[in-house]
Amino acid sequence: MVRSSIRTALAAALSLVVATSAPGIARSELTLPRVSPGAKVSQTIGLTDFTLTYSRPGVKGRKIWGELVPYGEVWRTGANEATTFECSDAVTIGGKTLAAGTYSFYTLPGAGEWDVIFSHAKGAWGSSEYTPEKDALRVKVKPQEATHQEWMTIGFENLSPASGDLVIRWEKLMVAVPVQVNVNDKAMAGIRAALAERKADDWQTLHRAAQYCFNAGIQMDEAMAWEEQSVATKETYANLSLLADMKMKAGKSKDAIAAAEKALKVGKDDPNKPNMRPTEEKLSEWKGKKG
Secondary structure (H helix, E strand, C coil), rough: CHHHHHHHHHHHHHHHHHHHHHHCCCCCCCCCCCCCCEEEEEEEEEEEEEEEEEEEEEECCCEEEECCCCCCCCCCCCCCEEEEEECCCCCCCCEEEECCCEEEEECCCCCCCCEEEEEECCCECCCCCCCCCHHEEEEEECEEEEEEEEEEEEEEEEEECCEEEEEEEEEEEEEEEEEEECCHHHHHHHHHHHCCCCCCCHHHHHHHHHHHHHCCCHHHHHHHHHHHHHHHHCCHHHHHHHHHHHHHHHHHHHHHHHHHHHHHHHCCCCCCCCCCCHHHHHHHHHHHHCC
């Protein structure tokens, strides 16, 4: 009886193996945790969107650089599938232009210098699909010592409105790749499109366009005209105080003082009670200099 039960169990197990491995036989999908978990990082710099998709290996007491990750060999920069890098606009990386698109992100680590590679190869497992002929961009960077990072990370640091660093951190090493975006050209294109569709009573779009240019230090004459048109459409504390700043920067102190005084008068009557202290302080300073 026991032998019969064993034979029955073995037969059932064999039939299961055949059923799940034979061609054309349906089998269940089994999803299990990966040793190196997946990660996705999204970041906007200026008006450009970036997405990085990668897997995060752990140190786990191993010697990483020069052993687990050999020097002089192309690395998938993570684990499992090759890391992917996506940018919505053309960007400048390490001083070189990279077109908008999705790329496989490889590196070539060295003891004193790394190559960072953006490749047209797609859908690869590891580095098996990498060939230099598919390079879209390659830049050289210097690795730096860093605090211990158990699980590898890739992300963006040192952000500004037009730049940031693409940073790899793992074990006690970091690699930073400078990234720049052409935010002003894209912003100006958006501004001109919005102004072309502006309604006659819309003072805010004019004001926001002028404010952007003033803060960025671009198209100053055009920005002044937009802010004057905003004021002509509707006088508010916001557009009058900015107009005062613009006039002062243009060296027209008398006009700046007049605009600031009007801004305070309009602001005083505004039921929303804007914070007028910045303009009050500037007006006092401007009048003092005038005297």
